[in-house]
Amino acid sequence: xxxxxxxxSCDETGVALFESGRGIVAEALASQTAVHAPFGGVxxxxxxxxxxxxxxxxxxxxxxxxxxRPEELDAxxxxxxxxxxxxxxxxxxxxxxxxxxxxxxxxxxxxxxxxLLASRxxxxxxxxxxLALLVSGGHTQLVDxxxxxxxxxxxxxxxxxxxxxxxxxxxxxxxxxxxxxALAALAESGDPARFAFPRPLRGQGLDFSFSGLKTAVxxxxxxxxxxxxxxxxxxxxxxxxxxxxxxxxxxxKCRHAVASIGRERLVVAGGVGANRKLRQxxxxxxxxxxxxxxxxxxxxxTDNGAMIAHAGACRAAAARREAAPGIVARPRWSLxxxxxxxxxxxxxxxxxxxxx
Ligand code: KG4
Ligand code: ZN
Numbered sequence: 001x002x003x004x005x006x007x008x009s010c011d012e013t014g015v016a017l018f019e020s021g022r023g024i025v026a027e028a029l030a031s032q033t034a035v036h037a038p039f040g041g042v043x044x045x046x047x048x049x050x051x052x053x054x055x056x057x058x059x060x061x062x063x064x065x066x067x068x069r070p071e072e073l074d075a076x077x078x079x080x081x082x083x084x085x086x087x088x089x090x091x092x093x094x095x096x097x098x099x100x101x102x103x104x105x106x107x108x109x110x111x112x113x114x115x116l117l118a119s120r121x122x123x124x125x126x127x128x129x130x131l132a133l134l135v136s137g138g139h140t141q142l143v144d145x146x147x148x149x150x151x152x153x154x155x156x157x158x159x160x161x162x163x164x165x166x167x168x169x170x171x172x173x174x175x176x177x178x179x180x181x182a183l184a185a186l187a188e189s190g191d192p193a194r195f196a197f198p199r200p201l202r203g204q205g206l207d208f209s210f211s212g213l214k215t216a217v218x219x220x221x222x223x224x225x226x227x228x229x230x231x232x233x234x235x236x237x238x239x240x241x242x243x244x245x246x247x248x249x250x251x252x253k254c255r256h257a258v259a260s261i262g263r264e265r266l267v268v269a270g271g272v273g274a275n276r277k278l279r280q281x282x283x284x285x286x287x288x289x290x291x292x293x294x295x296x297x298x299x300x301x302t303d304n305g306a307m308i309a310h311a312g313a314c315r316a317a318a319a320r321r322e323a324a325p326g327i328v329a330r331p332r333w334s335l336x337x338x339x340x341x342x343x344x345x346x347x348x349x350x351x352x353x354x355x356x
């Protein structure tokens with residue numbers, strides 16, 4: 001089965017071709033960083049317009065690189081939500097129109113399910129069931145995953161998402177947009193023990209809260225600036241201390257969740273999953289506590305078309321071609337509303353073995 005995947009939920013245009021037995025055959029990614037940087041954050045209308053300009057050429061590029069004609073596609077998967085409504089509509093309209101023209105199904109994909117399943121694209125995919133830590137710019141969730149479409153959110157943030165906290169603190173430190181990776185880079189040279197920032201809701205259930213931590217960092221920055229001490233090394237110490245507080249908090253909740261739910265595997269996904277310190281800390285925790293930790297390579301953690309093509313392929317077998325496919329675009333959409341596909345889905349690795 002060949003599935004073209006389209007991701008346009010926020011500020012990355014992602015296109016990829018997934019083929020059962022082969023995995024991702026070709027992909028393209030266009031970041032809108034330069035478009036939004038002057039505004040310090042994503043401007044929704046500019047995001048939609050940029051997706052419109054890039055999507056067509058990128059789809060043609062990916063098909064050409066894979067040497068696949070549109071008529072050879074079996075389905076077109078697209079991110080149907082959650083995300084920015086205008087941006088979602090661009091990908092949805094493109095996918096629905098192309099699917100209609102080709103007479104194949106358009107498969108709406110939940111963006112977070114794309115993230116959740118991304119590590120199954122790697123050489124050693126995690127088997128179901130597993131516990132997932134989803135950490136992106138809009139979500140921070142612990143999800144108990146029994147199988148495809150069988151998701152139970154066991155913990156989530158009560159206010160800011162982890163990535164959002166990274167982005168906001170980066171702004172306070174005058175780092176360029178997008179803040180998360182810039183803050184992580186600055187933290188490399190800092191002292192994580194210099195500031196004792198709070199570890200919010202530590203030992204209190206599986207929910208998260210990051211807005212108080214952000215305020216504590218803001219007060220520290222204000223105090224150091226007022227004292228004339230906000231040098232570059234000091235900014236690095238603040239960044240490292242903040243990063244340590246977030247990473248420790250995430251790791252602490254993962255430890256509790258794995259133990260209380262009794263899972264043997266932890267899967268990390270979403271943009272913050274690209275954070276080196278988080279990956280190292282969770283890996284050490286897994287070794288200590290006796291569970292396996294899986295995360296996709298950093299490029300599959302942040303938004304991309306490959307995860308949408310793959311999640312779409314997992315669901316495409318059960319998708320039907322509609323006479324006139326509608327466009328599904330849901331800015332708010334919980335993972336718990338998803339259901340398993342009507343037909344059983346084989347894991348990628350099994351499909352690979354069969355094709356050989
Ligand atoms: O999954 P993603 O690409 O987009 C959403 O679905 O939100 O996640 C983006 C988030 C941003 O908040 C970004 O700052 C954060 O992931 N991020 C990082 C790193 N790379 C991306 N945060 C911390 N360290 C990183 N290395
Ligand atoms: Zn994402």
